Amino acid sequence: MLWLYLHFPHLLLDHVRRASQTPGATVIVSGSPAQVRQACPIAQQLGIHPDMRLKTALSLAPEELAVIQPEPNQEQVILEQQASWLYRYAAQVVPHSPDGLLLEAGSLLRLYGSLDSLWHTLEQAVHTRRLTARFATGATPKAARLLAQTSQGVRSQDTTLLTQAIGQLPLAAAELDVKTLERLTRLGLTTLNEVFRLPPKELARRLAPDTLAYVQRIQGTRPDPQHFWQPSHRFHQQVDFVREVEHAQGLLFPLQPMLNELEEDLQWRQADTDRLTLSLTHRDGTTQRLSISRSGPDHRASTFLELTRLRLESCPLASPVTAMALTVTRFIPRRTPSAADLFGETADSREAWQALISRLQARLGEPALQRLTLNADHRPECAWSAAQVHRSETGGALPALAGQFTRPLWLLAAPHPLQQTPEQWLSGPERICSGWWDDNQVQRDYYAVQLPGGQVAWIFRDARGDWFIHGWFG
Amino acid sequence: MSELLNNLIHDARIWQGHQQARTKHPAESTGYPELDQHLGNTGWPVGALSECLLDGAGIGELQLILPLMQRLSAARRTVFWVNPPYIPYAPALSQAGIELSQLVIVRPHGRNDVLWTLENCLRSSVTGLVLAWPGQLANRDTRRLQLAAEAGQTTCLIFRPRQAALQSSPAALRLELTAGQKQDLQVRVLKRRGGWPGQACSLTRE
Incomplete structure (x- = not known):
């Protein structure tokens, strides 16, 4: 052997x-009293060598x-x-x-x-x-x-x-x-x-x-069994800084080789990832965790560097950073790229879509992007919901309550008291009485009306007889 | 006199206002033949900004762009709504035949983020249409957006208050929207490429 x-x-x-x-000039010290264990070439030029007392080393390179x-x-x-x-x-x-x-x-x-x-x-x-x-x-x-x-x-x-x-x-x-x-x-x-x-x-x-x-x-006359190392199921890389990093820009330089390492690692695993965790250790020992996600899986260092840059721009450092670790635990097996899928969506367009959404999410935060979905509910404010934008999933059959009444294109976040007398009553009433099961019971009569300014509003009268605007026919 | 004129016209030495060359700018039909006609038989310009100037919601301003949205979402192009003033109501959009999975609502905070978002959306190849309610816009910002729309060959509609009509703007198309008396939408063309402005038409609302 x-x-x-x-x-x-x-x-x-x-x-x-x-x-x-x-x-x-950098030295590694240990023990007490502190002794130099390793000295970098610059330190050695100054006359510092291993096994020297730290005090001596400091007096050789005072600054x-x-x-x-x-x-x-x-x-x-x-x-x-x-x-x-x-x-x-x-x-x-x-x-x-x-x-x-x-x-x-x-x-x-x-x-x-x-x-x-x-x-x-x-x-x-x-x-x-x-x-x-x-x-x-x-x-x-x-x-x-x-x-x-x-x-x-x-x-x-x-x-x-x-x-x-x-x-x-x-x-x-x-x-x-x-x-x-x-x-x-x-x-x-x-x-x-x-x-x-x-x-x-x-x-x-x-x-x-x-x-x-x-x-x-x-x-070699006596056996010497060895325990072979097993790679872990996650990717983890850490850097420690000689001098504290105060600006987010300063983190990008050491991040580049880490992401290159990640790209190579993913290449070997034949996997992609869509979520990185960046832990920044501050001077006072606290850790700040940044999660960088992409709306679709990728493995390229350049993509992740760009997203991290945007993420760091929008989130300033709380205090100077002494160490940084990159962890990836989510691995997604790679799929062979096909020319076009069932919906005629090519890999290029999906790629461009994911790149754009990821950029926006990295800078604005994930909740800033929404997608609309339908809910099967008669109450107007419950008939829709905002969903997070994840990947370019193709919408399946959505539940919809078919009704003969038209709905306005704009909905107000909260009903607004009606302050003008309508000029013309266009449709209604449509009674919506629902929600007795979840403590949000409503009983409203909806009308479409034209207000004096020419605007067409969707108004309702509640059970107490008060009038509110709930939407605009935009 | 008439012979002289005829000669000049025959030699094509006189430029005649009513024989306008067809614009070569790419455009998407608005879906309203009457409006298309007033826009020189084109529609919403592609790769340029369009401004809609209006005072309040609820006069049919979304109705105006429903046909375009419908067409683009069916072609699986993404429609971005940047900072809409109210909630785009999903059941109504779905009723109008719009693919909800193609709509993305973006709510950036602060002027810089709004401009950054708009620029990024406009430059991307996946974007079909960007609808934006950016609030205050300086002339410089509008120009930036105009360049981004040109680079990405996307359609961008900006909704601004009517008082912005007094400001000059590099947008390719400016429309002033007002409510009519019979629940109709009055559209007045303030500016368009390759033609005279000033046309007005009334679109009936459903």
């Missing part, structure tokens, strides 16, 4: 830096050092994001917290042709995501990991070459615990090869059974 390990030497730093257009203190599970989340795109290249991926991904390469060689082409494909993928990764192959998962971490990446599928490479690894790079390392060094051992040559029984007796197991796993 051949394993390939991707080691991200400063994943958190890459993750934070790629979200900003002009990244400045513009962005200090990031990672949340406990942040690295895990970011690593999972990397696993989700790597899964498109390899079926068997194992995340190794906090900064590595292992994949089983033996079964991929036939698919990619050779190890070299697999290697280049992955390098390309890492590069487009603006990440830094070191690769190495190994005969066992542990060997691949150790080799990738010691910058001299081995690219080979020859077992003897791989065994040789791992054997030459200095003990200090073998991730042994401090005590064991010290005892082995005292014995005069410097490379892994020398440890491999020791009799296993003696190694277990003099050191610890666990150390023997670890060494044997590196060697």
Whole structure:
């Protein structure tokens, strides 16, 4: 079996830096007293290097050092994001917290042709995501990991070459615990090869059974089962900002690569979506949720970027944003586009319709758009209702109460008291007495009349004898 | 004298007012032959603004556009109502043979949103007709809408108060609507393309 390990030497730093257009000097710190763990090239130029005290670093770059203190599970989340795109290249991926991904390469060689082409494909993928990764192959998962971490990446599928490479690894790079390392060094051992040559029984007796197991796993003489990662059923991407974003415009730049990732993800799932959720985390820890919906399914990044832009324009940020997450849980299987459906509606016109409605909804809000429907009710105000515009559904047979009386084209939202004496009575009375079942009982006599201005109104007299205008014959 | 005139007319050197060239502007018939005739045998201009100037609702202003709406909704073109003053009453529209699924009511708030909505609707290829009650409109805004309607080749009807007749407007067609005494609608042409304005007709209401 051949394993390939991707080691991200400063994943958190890459993750934070790629979200900003002009990244400045950035360091990742942890522990107390705070120590620099990762420093970006700009910070390193200023003389800051890992394992330096934060106080020293701050005095080296007093003005513009962005200090990031990672949340406990942040690295895990970011690593999972990397696993989700790597899964498109390899079926068997194992995340190794906090900064590595292992994949089983033996079964991929036939698919990619050779190890070299697999290697280049992955390098390309890492590069487009603006990440830094070191690769190495190994005969066992542990060997691949150790080799990738010691910058001299081995690219080979020859077992003897791989065994040789791992054997030459200095003990200090073998991730042994401090005590064991010290005892082995005292014995005069410097490379892994020398440890491999020791009799296993003696190694277990003099050191610890666990150390023997670890060494044997590196060697491949003891099984090392791996739990392969399963992609989740939703799409989730998060960016964390070095500097707080105060304007909605500033969110669009980091959103672009996220939407590209989404487009690729949807392409792989052979699905579309019509609803995105954008969670904006504010400085004070509160979260603002924006839901961006489209009236029809789509997968293109450009469409969603445009809708998000409109949505953000209409809804100003409550306070500066420190992190942004994009989540998609609704996946709609793609349908093969047909030239025209039963109603002669082509894909193009449906597409244009959805684009227009989505644009309007994104800027004006979903309730601003309505569609009219009929209800089977005799009360004029209940005989219609407003429905949300969703997709270009073709109206089915609608219920309608056939009546010989004409209805006005305009209905008033609420009846308005009649203040003029009608000049001419055109039709009526039509008695409507209904609604005893839902506490909205009406008893009205409706007439069509001409008012002095020449307007034709639909008026009624209620049970108490008061007169109201309820509509206009427009 | 008459020989001279005949010669001039024969050579087509004199432009004669009553021989107007047929307008080539695309148009949709209004559905009222009498009105069509007054509009140079065309109808509602396509790809241009039309203004209806009226004072109050209930004089038959919707009746005027029912035939057009009916035709467009049957052809599965969307009809947008932007900020209507009252509720378009679905049972009556359905009775008039209009496909309700093709009507979309949009209620934007604020002048900027109204203009933005109108422009977007006008530029889209799915739009058949835009009916708008935009309230106050500056001349600049009307021109913007006119350009949008040209770009999208859509018909747009704007309903404005009658006092707007005093303002000049880039709209291709301006009609003044008033109520007649016998429940009829008096239509007076204030402006039209390729012809003299000033014609008036009376349309009977059902």
